[in-house]
Amino acid sequence: MTPTLAQPHLPRAGTTPRGVDRCARARDWAEIQERMLVPLYEAVYERLEVGSGTRLLGLGCGSGLALLMAASRGASVTGVDPSAPERLALARERLLPDASWGEQPDGDARLVEGDPADVAGPDVPAFNMVTAFQPIGCVAGDSEGLSGLLESTVPLAGRGIPVVLAGWGPPERCTTSSVLRVATKLAEPLRSTGSWRPALRDDLEEVAQRAGLKPDGSGRVACPFGYADTDSAVRGLLSTGLFDAAVGATDQVQVDKELTEALHPYKRRDGTIWMPNVFRYLIARTR
Numbered sequence: 001m002t003p004t005l006a007q008p009h010l011p012r013a014g015t016t017p018r019g020v021d022r023c024a025r026a027r028d029w030a031e032i033q034e035r036m037l038v039p040l041y042e043a044v045y046e047r048l049e050v051g052s053g054t055r056l057l058g059l060g061c062g063s064g065l066a067l068l069m070a071a072s073r074g075a076s077v078t079g080v081d082p083s084a085p086e087r088l089a090l091a092r093e094r095l096l097p098d099a100s101w102g103e104q105p106d107g108d109a110r111l112v113e114g115d116p117a118d119v120a121g122p123d124v125p126a127f128n129m130v131t132a133f134q135p136i137g138c139v140a141g142d143s144e145g146l147s148g149l150l151e152s153t154v155p156l157a158g159r160g161i162p163v164v165l166a167g168w169g170p171p172e173r174c175t176t177s178s179v180l181r182v183a184t185k186l187a188e189p190l191r192s193t194g195s196w197r198p199a200l201r202d203d204l205e206e207v208a209q210r211a212g213l214k215p216d217g218s219g220r221v222a223c224p225f226g227y228a229d230t231d232s233a234v235r236g237l238l239s240t241g242l243f244d245a246a247v248g249a250t251d252q253v254q255v256d257k258e259l260t261e262a263l264h265p266y267k268r269r270d271g272t273i274w275m276p277n278v279f280r281y282l283i284a285r286t287r
Helices: 022-036 038-047 065-072 085-095 144-156 176-190 203-210 230-239 244-249 252-266
Strands: 055-059 076-080 109-112 129-136 162-168 214-222 225-227 273-275 278-285
Touching: 022 065, 022 085, 022 225, 022 230, 038 065, 038 129, 038 214, 038 278, 055 065, 055 144, 065 076, 065 085, 076 085, 085 109, 129 144, 129 203, 144 162, 144 203, 162 203, 176 244, 176 252, 203 214, 203 278, 225 230, 230 252, 230 273, 244 252, 252 273
Parallel strands: 055 076, 055 129, 076 109, 129 162
Antiparallel strands: 162 278, 214 278, 225 273
């Protein structure tokens, strides 16, 4: 089985449970989980004809796989991630392998740990496409960070520029929903805003409306979560940050145990884990 990998909600600074190795989590994200949304990236890039004329700004770019795929099509890419420095460090390794730490070489890729406004300047061409691929809609309050990024981003783009938002599909179409409920159950004592909740039909449209964007099409893409074994599945899912509230309310051992049990129905005879999911994207345009 070839795992396809997935992106998390926008991480919030300071929410990682105490004692968790953030660098190890970031590495698990990049090596195990991130590729789960590759079908989504491909579908969006194909629909919007991403190529040599594309100047792409990726919000919450994480470890940069989506940017790398756009760059392979000839796009000029800029990634911004204000709250995941460990993932951004991995993006630098992917996109800027010859760069010294903290330096930005000349070229078609730029990575910034900060606000989208930090990439603006007289020598920076206007972006003609913006993406926010971290799926929202399965964690209470997970659109708040995205709304802030969009508010800073819209003034940097011209009129009619596509802004792509991504979210989880209907719970009945996402097998992983049953596993994510473990996070809600364990985090209940904290009543955390970071606990899981079912995706709603208009989550993406509401975010677009708050940002002053005009919806201009949408789509659904099958993005199965596939893992080599249970250990890989646990590490990959933990790397999303969706279980951080549960770890904070209980402990890592308890979360690992219950997550392993929840994955059991999706374990195949060869030991691999396979969970079909559907993700949704919305194309909205600046006014």
